[in-house]
Amino acid sequence: MLDLTKLARQMQGLSQHLSLEAVAGRQRLELAQQHLINAYACQQDLIERQEKWRDRILFANATPIEPLETRIDIPVPPKVHTVIATDGSQIAPSHHEIAYCYLLNIGRVVLHYGQNRHPLLDSLPEVFYRPEDLYASRQWGIRTEEWMGFCRTASEATVLAELACVAKSDAPTLAMVDGSLVYWFLEQLPLDARDRILLPILQAWQQLREAGIPLMGYLSASRNVEGINFLRLMACPHPVPDCVSYCPNQLEKVPCKVFEPLRDTSLWSTQLQPGQRGPLWRSNARILEFYEGQSIYFCYVHVGTEIARIEVPAWVVENKIMFDEALGLMLAQVQKGYGYPVAIAEAHNQAVVRGGDKARFFALLEKQMIKAGLKNVGTSYKEARKRGSIA
Template sequence: MLDLTKLARQMQGLSQHLSLEAAASRQRLELAQQHLKNAYNSQQDLVDRQEKWRDRILFANATPIEPLETCIDISVPPKVHTVVATDGSQIAPNHHEIAYCYLLNIGRVVLHYGQNRHPVLDSLPEVFYRQEDLYMSRQWGIRTEEWMSFRRTASEATVLAELACEAKGEAPTLAMVDGSLIYWFLEQLPLDARDRILPPVLEAWKQMRDAQIPLMGYLSAARNIEGMNFLRLLACTHPVPDCLTFCPNQLEKVPCKIFEPLRDTALWSTQLQPGQRGPLWRSNARILELYGEQTIYFCYVHVGTEIARIEVPQWVAENTAMFDQALGLMLGQVQKGYGYPVAIAEAHNQAVVRGGDKARFFALLERQMIKAGLRNVGTSYKEARKRGSIA
């Protein structure tokens, strides 16, 4: 139980710390705004330096594809359109439960507007219980819980492609996912493990590309700093941005690290009006070298309630008409969802596994195990004791 009386004594120190941080953040923001204005006139030079020294730069940074001062009003979406979204949830494996297994549940949503067609609001559950499913990842030093989340990422993409291709009609269609299309976690995986996750995702994206269905990743409260890191090239005090030579230890205080921990969204909140997007960027994350022709582009959009980061594959970004229409459909979803895309929110609601669902899942599993002739079926004494209290 949380002792609020003891906790209250720490609140004063926390509030004072946050006040100091807010003041420092305002100073960093003013500095970033000044560097952004200075970068307007030297953008091409910075891009050239970035390209020339990219193998010597040790921090993640993106390349602006459009002028940095870009502020474009997003068009109104057509009345007749379709939005597709998926999201996933899971029941993690637990040695204290009646059986060691895990479940992935992929929520599916298809919303048709102005077409007199029934929506799709359901989920696809899948149980993993075989030895190869539970212990395969151990050979790579990956915990089963982590591997489960990686498998879920691939399943979400596969289900999204199938759902979008089935739902596509004459009306414009948008496929949306919650979160980034840049799977940073893949950088740490061994090659064999990575090949079980990324190829199915890229194949699903190709299916949507062939069907001309734009794919979009929506990031709320994004913590990315790739845009801010581009301005570090301007703040660099050395003759060239050769981090390996001049600043090999990026964990220490380096001359160009004057904006940290300021995020991209903080800067673009001062540049954009509601309903506008900023410049288009190409991410230079190293993992994207494995994406081939489906590398990721992004922009920041003022959706009215926040600055959202919008990510799309290269084939969407290069099709101006498709990209602009997709942004309009996205903004319409945010407005319908009162600040967050309604299709993604509903996909989450369909996917989430609540306490009652988990209890029913294990009750169903217990009945099947007893029917199969297994004895001594039940949870461990530890788990049983934790579910009750004598206090």
């Protein structure tokens, strides 16, 4: 139980800290704005330095492929269109439950506009209980709980592609996912483990590409700093941006970290008007080397309520008509969802496993175990005690 009386004593110190941080944040933002303006005139030179020294730069950064002063109004989408989205949730395995297993639940949403067609809103649950599902990841030193999350990401992409191929029509269609298309977590995985997750995702993307359906990742409240880090090339006091030689320890305070912890969205909130997008960027994340030549591009869009980061694969950017149309459909989704894409929100609602659902899942599992003749079926004493306090 939370003691609010004791907690209230700490609130004053927290509020004072936040006030000081707000002042420092405004100063960092003004500095970033000035660096952005200065970069307009030397953008190509910065890109050349970035490309030449890319193997010596130790911080994540992106490359602008349009002028930094780009501000483009997003077009109005067609009235007749279809939007598809998936999202996932899970029940994690626990030794305190009646059986050591886990469940993935993938929410599916297909919304048709102006077509007099019924929407699809449901979920696909799948239980994993075999040893190869529960313990195979341990050969790579990956906990089952972590592996479960990785598998969920792959399942979301696979189900999205299946939905898109079934729902394909002459109407413009957009496939959306919640979150980034750059799977940073794969960087630290061994090759075999990474292929188990990444290859199904890339296969699903290829299905979408062949079907002519654009894929888009929508990031709300993005914490990315790849754009801000491009401006660090201007702030570098050394002759060349050779981090390996001059600043090998990036965890320390280095001279070019003049904007930290400023995020890309903070900067672009001062540059964009509602309904506008900024310049396109190409991500240089190292994990993209394993994407079979498929680059990921992104831009920041003022959707009216916030600055959203929009990510798309290279094949979407290469088709300008498709890309512009996809942005229009995305913005319409945000407006219909009162600040967040309605298709993604509904996919989450379909996927989420609530407390009552979890209880019913284990009750059903217990019933099946008893029917199979198993004895002493039940939770651990610890779990049972936690669920019913007598205090």
